[in-house]
Amino acid sequence: MNKDTAIRINSIEINNIKNVINGTVSLNEIQKDSNGASVTGVYGQNGSGKTALVWSIGLLKNALSGIALPNDTAFYIFQNKEQASIKVEFIVSLKENKVFNVWYTLVIKRLEGNKTSIVSEKVDFKTAEAKKITILDVESDSGEVELDKCLYGPESRLKEMTKKDKQIKQKLMVLQALAKEKNISYIFNESLLNLLKTSFQEDLYFDIFSALLFYGRMNLFVLNKNSETSFNMYLLPLSMRLESDKVVTKCDAIPVGLGQNSCDEKTFNTIDKIIRQIDVLIGTIIPGLNIEIIKSVPQLNEKAETKVVFELASNRNGIITPLRYESEGVKKILCILSSLIAMYNDSSIFVAIDEMDSGIFEYLLGEFLSVVNKTGKGQLLFTSHNMRPLEVLDKSNIYFTTTNPENKYIQFTGIKSNNNLRSTLLRTIDLGGQKESVYENTSSYQIGKAFRKAGELVDDRK
Numbered sequence: 001m002n003k004d005t006a007i008r009i010n011s012i013e014i015n016n017i018k019n020v021i022n023g024t025v026s027l028n029e030i031q032k033d034s035n036g037a038s039v040t041g042v043y044g045q046n047g048s049g050k051t052a053l054v055w056s057i058g059l060l061k062n063a064l065s066g067i068a069l070p071n072d073t074a075f076y077i078f079q080n081k082e083q084a085s086i087k088v089e090f091i092v093s094l095k096e097n098k099v100f101n102v103w104y105t106l107v108i109k110r111l112e113g114n115k116t117s118i119v120s121e122k123v124d125f126k127t128a129e130a131k132k133i134t135i136l137d138v139e140s141d142s143g144e145v146e147l148d149k150c151l152y153g154p155e156s157r158l159k160e161m162t163k164k165d166k167q168i169k170q171k172l173m174v175l176q177a178l179a180k181e182k183n184i185s186y187i188f189n190e191s192l193l194n195l196l197k198t199s200f201q202e203d204l205y206f207d208i209f210s211a212l213l214f215y216g217r218m219n220l221f222v223l224n225k226n227s228e229t230s231f232n233m234y235l236l237p238l239s240m241r242l243e244s245d246k247v248v249t250k251c252d253a254i255p256v257g258l259g260q261n262s263c264d265e266k267t268f269n270t271i272d273k274i275i276r277q278i279d280v281l282i283g284t285i286i287p288g289l290n291i292e293i294i295k296s297v298p299q300l301n302e303k304a305e306t307k308v309v310f311e312l313a314s315n316r317n318g319i320i321t322p323l324r325y326e327s328e329g330v331k332k333i334l335c336i337l338s339s340l341i342a343m344y345n346d347s348s349i350f351v352a353i354d355e356m357d358s359g360i361f362e363y364l365l366g367e368f369l370s371v372v373n374k375t376g377k378g379q380l381l382f383t384s385h386n387m388r389p390l391e392v393l394d395k396s397n398i399y400f401t402t403t404n405p406e407n408k409y410i411q412f413t414g415i416k417s418n419n420n421l422r423s424t425l426l427r428t429i430d431l432g433g434q435k436e437s438v439y440e441n442t443s444s445y446q447i448g449k450a451f452r453k454a455g456e457l458v459d460d461r462k
Contacts, residue, residue, distance in 0.1 A: 023408030037376035044401025064216025328361035
């Protein structure tokens, strides 16, 4: 992606994902005194739709990157529905200061055997002066690809492309079959992009697709505790983005064990750069802490390849301790820091973190978010149960989940500048007062009764 190109997510709408029938969140709220960052927090009781939003952004990343849908996607589609959809609005700034609104809509369908398929994709765009037009769309309601039918449209776009390539429909039919087989996006994949580069009458269209593909692969981070690469007490998946004058290096999760590790020299050099990048910041977040790599003598594997053996350690005022003995909070901070450093310094970086507060001291969390919001440049979405951020962020930065699956995410109204949002949330849970209920009532009496009944059931089994 050209350095003159910038992309930000303006809003996301999800339908029929987990327990969310419909929910929309705006993600580009920038405070007047900030440096361009937009920070969005999502709050709500357990199981109310916070993770569904983060997971949806992860699915968006897969689609934009040309990566196959996750194997467990079917289990995230609303139980009584066959299809789920995600619609995202981007603000795309291309060279020569051309700014466009671009919409990407993705529809997935549950198939037999808990499999899923992409049945619809659409990309629209508009400028400030013109009406919205469709660049490309793909439609396969049945979930099956008809090999004798070109699913791509609209027809007007196909006619434009035929002027440059008479065989365009046949080529598109081959690509749609390949995308179907791999369960990847029909639109955002290298094969289609290479074809569109020579087929579009308008270079702008190719530039938009190319920019979005790069954005999904290099600038969109999703740190979801429920993902296969989630962090735990034995594994530290380092998310990172390293940029130099020559190249941008990106990986969502380089798995680094908290014990002894072995990797090739190239991978080790990347890990070393990430750790040095993190170490610049970690001491200001946790005073007195530094992160080091304890490197052993290189070894040869069965293929006579040189392997670097190393272990991560913490250094507290000269006392070196293997990182596996550090707290879960320290490990969590290390997992997210590299991507957040990139987000802080680059307006095109988007980072989504599920349960950001897990293991992090609440005052530190508030300070951290306050600094990122005021002086950062990129976009951050986080979910949390810790209420400290409600006291340091503006009401426009916060969404609350509701008990209404048809309108799952709302912002509070009637909040004055001197109101404490944390107190307002607790009062709303008790008394209501917003357009939607934000808490499904629980009873301390019923909870106590259930504890006693559960204990009686155990006693009966003796």
